[in-house]
Amino acid sequence: MSLRSTGRLLLLASILGSTVAKSVPLEFRYPPSQAVDYVNPLIGNGGSMADKGNDTPDGKSGGMIPSTAPPFAMTRWVAQTRQNYVSLTPYYWSETTIHGFQGTHQPAIWMGESGQVVVSPGAGQVQPTFETRGMNFSKDNEIATASYYSVEMNAKEGGTILAEQSATSRVGHLRFSYTNTKTPYVLIEATRASILGAHNTSNVTYPLGTVFIDPNRREITGSNPERQDIIIAPLSTPATKWSGYFCARFDQDFSAWGIVQSGTLYPGQTSGTGKSLSGYASFGDHVTKVNVRVGVSFISIDQARENLDREISDHDRLEDTARKTRVEWAEKLDRIKVIGGTDEDKETFYTGFFHTMQYPSEASEYGKYYSGYDDSVHEGISYTGYSIWDTYRAEWAWLIMFAPERIAGMVQSMVQDYKEGGWLPMWKNIIETNIMVGTHADSLVAEAALKGITGFDRDTAWEAVYKDATVPPVNDKTVVYGDRQQGVDYEVRAGLSSTYTQNGWVADDVHSESASRTLDYSYDDYAVSVLASVLKKDTEAAFFRNRSLTSPFTIFNNATGFMEARKANGAWAGPTRGFTEGDKWAYTFDVVHDIPGLIARKGGNASFVTFLDQHFDGGHNDHTNEPSHHIPYLYTLAGAASKSQSRIREIAKANYNNSVNGLSGNEDCGQTSAWYLFSALGFYPVNPVSGEYVVGSPFFDIVHVDFPNGKNLNILASGATVNQYVRSLSVNGHQIENPILTHDQILNGGLFQFDMSGAPQKWGSSTLATS
Numbered sequence: 001m002s003l004r005s006t007g008r009l010l011l012l013a014s015i016l017g018s019t020v021a022k023s024v025p026l027e028f029r030y031p032p033s034q035a036v037d038y039v040n041p042l043i044g045n046g047g048s049m050a051d052k053g054n055d056t057p058d059g060k061s062g063g064m065i066p067s068t069a070p071p072f073a074m075t076r077w078v079a080q081t082r083q084n085y086v087s088l089t090p091y092y093w094s095e096t097t098i099h100g101f102q103g104t105h106q107p108a109i110w111m112g113e114s115g116q117v118v119v120s121p122g123a124g125q126v127q128p129t130f131e132t133r134g135m136n137f138s139k140d141n142e143i144a145t146a147s148y149y150s151v152e153m154n155a156k157e158g159g160t161i162l163a164e165q166s167a168t169s170r171v172g173h174l175r176f177s178y179t180n181t182k183t184p185y186v187l188i189e190a191t192r193a194s195i196l197g198a199h200n201t202s203n204v205t206y207p208l209g210t211v212f213i214d215p216n217r218r219e220i221t222g223s224n225p226e227r228q229d230i231i232i233a234p235l236s237t238p239a240t241k242w243s244g245y246f247c248a249r250f251d252q253d254f255s256a257w258g259i260v261q262s263g264t265l266y267p268g269q270t271s272g273t274g275k276s277l278s279g280y281a282s283f284g285d286h287v288t289k290v291n292v293r294v295g296v297s298f299i300s301i302d303q304a305r306e307n308l309d310r311e312i313s314d315h316d317r318l319e320d321t322a323r324k325t326r327v328e329w330a331e332k333l334d335r336i337k338v339i340g341g342t343d344e345d346k347e348t349f350y351t352g353f354f355h356t357m358q359y360p361s362e363a364s365e366y367g368k369y370y371s372g373y374d375d376s377v378h379e380g381i382s383y384t385g386y387s388i389w390d391t392y393r394a395e396w397a398w399l400i401m402f403a404p405e406r407i408a409g410m411v412q413s414m415v416q417d418y419k420e421g422g423w424l425p426m427w428k429n430i431i432e433t434n435i436m437v438g439t440h441a442d443s444l445v446a447e448a449a450l451k452g453i454t455g456f457d458r459d460t461a462w463e464a465v466y467k468d469a470t471v472p473p474v475n476d477k478t479v480v481y482g483d484r485q486q487g488v489d490y491e492v493r494a495g496l497s498s499t500y501t502q503n504g505w506v507a508d509d510v511h512s513e514s515a516s517r518t519l520d521y522s523y524d525d526y527a528v529s530v531l532a533s534v535l536k537k538d539t540e541a542a543f544f545r546n547r548s549l550t551s552p553f554t555i556f557n558n559a560t561g562f563m564e565a566r567k568a569n570g571a572w573a574g575p576t577r578g579f580t581e582g583d584k585w586a587y588t589f590d591v592v593h594d595i596p597g598l599i600a601r602k603g604g605n606a607s608f609v610t611f612l613d614q615h616f617d618g619g620h621n622d623h624t625n626e627p628s629h630h631i632p633y634l635y636t637l638a639g640a641a642s643k644s645q646s647r648i649r650e651i652a653k654a655n656y657n658n659s660v661n662g663l664s665g666n667e668d669c670g671q672t673s674a675w676y677l678f679s680a681l682g683f684y685p686v687n688p689v690s691g692e693y694v695v696g697s698p699f700f701d702i703v704h705v706d707f708p709n710g711k712n713l714n715i716l717a718s719g720a721t722v723n724q725y726v727r728s729l730s731v732n733g734h735q736i737e738n739p740i741l742t743h744d745q746i747l748n749g750g751l752f753q754f755d756m757s758g759a760p761q762k763w764g765s766s767t768l769a770t771s
Contacts, residue, residue: 028148028322035333036326038343038350039146041066044663045093064355064667065089065104068149070328071357072383072406073169074365075103075296079142079151083130085195085228086112093660097134098153100189101165103172103296105244107359107385108669110198111429112228115244117294118189119174123181124157126280128260130192135161146333146354147325155181166322168311169362170304172294173321178287185282186292187260188248190222191275196231198484203231206275209243212301213257213270213279218250220279221301229433234490237421237431239372244296247304251291251314256282291318298363298370298430299377307365332357335402335708338680340701340721347658349680349699352673356398359385359669360410363430372431373421380416381409386428389436389520390626390668392443397685398674400451401747404708408455411448414441415457418464423490434491435484437513437580438520439468446531446689451743462535469528469544472497482512483580493521499568504547504554507568508578515555515565515578516627519590522551526593530689552591556601561611563588582627585620592630592687595637605638612638616647623655624665629675630686633694636739637686641764642725645697648679649724652699681705681715682754683741693746695739695764697724698754711749723756726763739764 029037045066067076080102081095082088089109090102100120106113120133127133135153142151150164159180166173178184191209195201211222225243233239258265259272259279266272272279283290295308312321333353338346360383363369369382400407417432418424424441427433442465449458473481473492481494495506495517506521508514526548532541557564557572562585565578575584582590591598602608612635615621622628632647655664656676665672678684682698703715729736732750741752 024143024145024148027319028145028326030323031327031330033326033330033334035336035350035353036146036329038346039329039333039354040347040351040658041068041144041146041149041354042093042660043348043351043658044667045091045660064108064358064663065106066091066144067104068145068147068165068325069167070147070169070325071332071403072359072361073167074362075105075167075170075172076358076361077149077165077167077172077174078102078104079149079163080118083192083195084113085201086110086198096136096138098137098151098163099130099134100187101163101172101174103246103294105361105430107361107429108387109666110435111427111433112196113194114227114229114430115224115242115298116226117222117224117244117246117248117296119172119248119292119294120187120189121161121163121176121184121290122187123155123159123161123178123184126185126187126258126260126265126282127156128187128265128278129263133187146329148322157182164318166318166325168321168325170296170307170365171311172296173312173316173318174292174294175318176290176292178289182285183282184285184287184290185280186250186290187278187280188220188222188246188294189278190224190246191226191277193276194226194228196228208274209277211259211272211277211279213259213281215254215257215270215281218252218254218281220248220281221304222246222277222279223301227430229429231486232433232435232484234421234432234434235487236489237373239375239431241375242298242370242372242430244298245301245304246297247295247301247308249293249295249308249314250281252283252287254281255284297365299365299368303365310366329354329357332402335706337704338700338702341699344658345699345721348656348662349677351658351662352656352676355667355673356395356670356677357403359387359391360413360428361385363413371416371420373417376420378416378420381413382416383410383413384428384430385669386414386425386441387669387671388426388440388444389438390671391674392440392447392688393626393629393671394674394678394685394688395670396444396447397688398670398677400448400453401707404453407448407453411445411453411461412456414444415460415464418467419460421490423492424464424468426491432490434481434488437491437494437517439493439524440520440527441465442468442524442531443527443689446527446534449531449534450689450691458535462531462537465528465531466540468492469525470496477510480510480512493517493524496521500551503570504551505566508565508573509567513578513580514573515563515587516580516582517578518555518565519552519563519587522548522591523593525551527689549594549597552594553597553601556588558601561588561602563590581625582622583620585615585618586622586625586627586631589615589631589634590627593689595634595686599638605640608638609635609640609643612643621651623651626668626671629671630684633684633686633696636694636696636764639765641695641739642760644694645724645726646760648696649699652676652679682717682752683746691743693741693743695726695729695736695741697726705749707747707749709747711747713746713749713752715752715754717754717756719756720754723758725757725759725761727755727757727761728763729754737763
């Protein structure tokens with residue numbers, strides 16, 4: 001098919017338009033964007049949390065907050081149906097009361113909230129607590145898009161309140177329309193009872209905040225120092241001066257105002273300090289519509305006010321804010337146009353794209369940022385929400401392709417974290433949290449450098465990466481550094497100083513998650529070697545390359561054929577020991593930088609393919625967690641591409657759809673969706689720092705991609721929606737026999753043409769061994 005024909009088809013698709021967003025008011029669907037109309041923020045939120053009262057996942061945990069904000073926003077705005085903490089996000093699909101609209105900084109279900117602000121409308125007597133302020137609503141009266149959200153609620157004393165919201169990165173814009181109500185009011189919550197850590201709802205603290213009311217300026221301002229992850233922060237970076245700040249400005253005069261503290265109203269009071277603190281403003285009965293814009297800052301109230309003035313002016317309508325945010329989403333999502341498949345398929349695809357463009361999130365504010373690592377304000381750019389153990393696998397590669405303008409700043413932000421706190425981040429949520437294992441920031445830096453990203457301090461980045469690979473954490477030989485262990489300093493590569501550097505493995509009788517650590521450290525060593533090669537540090541490149549290729553196989557048990565943890569004396573620790581969020585089946589395949597070496601250990605291609613069959617047919621593949629994400633592509637690397645193609649389609653069908661249960665696992669800041677998106681295009685970065693992608697099975701008949709570099713890529717796979725097998729692949733007219741694509745091939749664009757079939761084919765399988 002010619003490119004000209006492709007263009008005609010794309011034009012036809014745009015004329016037909018999307019039926020998905022037909023319930024959205026027309027003024028909130030401008031400018032036109034079929035891609036943005038297919039986004040449904042509620043996908044994956046039906047099972048994103050456990051049933052009420054249970055703080056463990058129910059097996060279908062999407063965990064992405066259904067929020068309204070532009071890409072990479074500092075603050076995301078969400079309807080609040082419950083109090084959030086580690087393992088619960090603010091919105092739960094099945095609940096039928098809304099208690100306010102929350103400017104949240106909780107990046108994922110397994111992370112805590114930080115410095116949030118809640119805006120709660122009401123009418124009649126001011127409802128002072130979370131429990132009393134909830135208003136019933138019907139799902140039929142709820143609209144959720146990437147740039148606009150609305151819901152109609154039943155006011156406590158009669159009548160209804162229509163709540164509408166949009167947002168910029170640092171400002172929430174809310175509009176409340178009151179019908180048949182009396183004494184409309186809006187309450188701004190600064191602080192509440194805070195639950196620290198996971199699985200322990202009895203661990204409650206009461207952050208001390210501030211509220212100030214200025215009726216002349218129509219403003220309620222204040223601060224909230226809540227940070228639910230504080231108990232797992234490294235001891236050397238307590239972030240004692242941390243706070244979230246807010247400035248809420250109204251478009252109506254206040255008829256009354258007051259402070260709420262610990263459930264008690266203090267009418268007429270204009271300031272307050274302490275726990276469980278809110279401020280409120282009431283309006284005359286003649287007022288039927290109230291706009292409130294809420295600027296948020298990590299620096300000060302004055303900075304929150306400046307952010308408000310910069311991002312949403314006093315003259316901007318909610319429609320104007322929603323339009324600006326929609327334009328920002330369209331700039332990203334319209335870069336990919338798909339033809340083929342159903343509306344449901346497209347909704348799944350574009351909502352996944354929406355998910356991948358949210359984290360890391362902005363933490364700097366117009367050239368300056370607060371750093372919790374040294375409790376100071378600095379000049380520069382900063383990001384937070386780095387779920388690196390998850391996102392290094394494919395999400396980072398997706399961002400490099402579709403948000404390259406952000407990557408240098410994101411890397412430089414990590415470099416600044418190193419300069420101010422002493423280490424690159426692992427799981428940064430305001431500051432480091434010591435969650436998960438491995439120093440995969442090494443991978444992020446190396447992949448960015450390998451793929452030509454400039455604009456960050458490469459010398460300091462190398463210094464930081466080299467430190468990861470050579471300097472152990474404090475008390476490394478005596479501290480376990482368990483998951484979310486409290487009262488310790490930076491975890492980094494726990495176990496580096498003892499058996500890993502001496503024998504190649506992390507000792508299971510010294511450190512937790514020892515087998516996973518061993519494999520993660522070996523991959524990170526490989527990433528360090530890649531960065532060293534890019535920087536022409538040949539000696540270091542050779543050293544870390546050698547260590548990366550030998551360490552993983554020190555825990556390969558030839559007697560069982562599995563990776564297994566080992567003790568300090570070399571004895572095997574047992575087949576179930578030493579793994580994090582996976583087991584021996586998942587982690588035996590976790591040598592992404594040396595799959596040929598792993599295949600050789602398993603006896604060659606044929607036996608490796610049999611082992612993969614046992615893994616999948618035995619029900620061992622768990623796509624709900626990231627260690628399994630690359631595994632279906634390994635068939636292709638063992639010369640059995642058709643088996644990869646069928647497994648990829650099976651996984652996509654079983655784990656992704658456009659329902660509220662549309663993600664079978666945690667989104668983990670975009671990684672789960674990144675797997676789907678790459679797979680839908682027809683390739684996946686098994687080894688992220690290789691610069692290569694393994695070919696799979698494209699999901700759509702036609703995909704047109706406009707990369708930010710100005711190049712266009714057309715992926716033609718006629719019949720792909722029903723035919724999952726690849727008969728042949730050509731790149732710009734050249735036949736591809738080896739099922740590998742390079743980063744440069746993809747970003748240079750052109751025409752990738754797949755010939756699809758309904759039956760398994762020999763393409764990509766010529767190297768399959770017979771013994």
